[in-house]
Amino acid sequence: MRLQKMDIEKILFLDIETVPEVYAFSELDEKTADLYTKKTKFFQKDGLTAEDVYERAGVYAEFGKIVCISCGIVQEKNTGKTIRMKSFANHDEHKLLLDFAEMLMAYYNTPNHALCGHNAKEFDFPFIARRMLINGIDIPDILDIAGKKPWEVNLLDTMELWKFGDYKHYTSIALLCHIFNVPTPKDDISGADVARVYYEEDDLERIKVYCEKDVIALIQLFLKFRNEGLVKEENIG
Structure with a gap:
């Protein structure tokens, strides 16, 4: 279905923030440390060790965990579009x-509902599903794509949409927002800071705010992909 014909009110936009399950490589038990060493062998070059590349642990569902999922929806009103946010931190x-x-x-359990993220088919969606299984939680139908035909999978990805069938390049949401003139508020942290803020500062609220800003940017970018105007800042909350 064309983006312009999709009911945007039935799309849940989301982003996740992840951290290593333990903060330092030295905190891993011997077996887990050995398995992480094998998992990251490709990155251990030029004298680097598994401990040197331990900052990557948060991108692996086997060695990381989710600390925040931020979600946004778009509502159409007489006064224009509004964005409503909800976070799980x-x-x-x-x-x-x-x-x-x-x-x-x-609330998102029919064929008419969809989830949307940026690079989410490669990262967010599978990470959530894997961590649900590890935590003994049944995967909701919208995320459980096993056995589904391609047209039955209601997962949208703005990076995939931008590729138009080209599989060669990763394009960051920051770059897309820049070329489409989507405002991205300056923040005091980046993705590389999340583990430090979580473990050293114990500041989930700060991580949640950062994650929500990414979701707002995602929604605004999606609207640009539909050739629609942006949601005004006063209509975001």
Whole structure:
């Protein structure tokens, strides 16, 4: 279905923030450390060790965990479009994922609903599903793509949409927002800071704010892909 014909109110836009399950390589038990060493062998070049590349642990569902899922929806009103936000941020990953799964099963459980993220088919969606399985949580139908035909999978990805069938290049959301003149507020942290803020500062609120800003940028970019105007800042909340 063409983007312009999709009911945007039935799309849940999301982004996740992940961190290593433990902050330092030295905290891993011997077996896990050995498996991480094998998992990251490709990155251990020029004298680097598994400990040197441990900052990558947060991108692997086997060695990382989710600390925040931020979601946004677009509502069409007489006064224009509005964005409504909801975040799941918790030190208890099981509780975070259970709450998120219950929301999906309650409100995003028909063939007309869809999820959307940036590079989400490669990262966010599979990471969430894998961590749900690790935590013993049933995967909501919208995320459970096993056995589904391609046209039955209701997962959208703005990076994939931008590729138009070209599989060669990764394009960051920051670059797309720049070329489409989508405002991206300056923030005091980046993705590389999330683990430090989580473990050293114990500041989930700061991580949540950062994650929500990414979702807002994602929604605005999606609107640009539909050749529609941006949502005004006063209509975001």
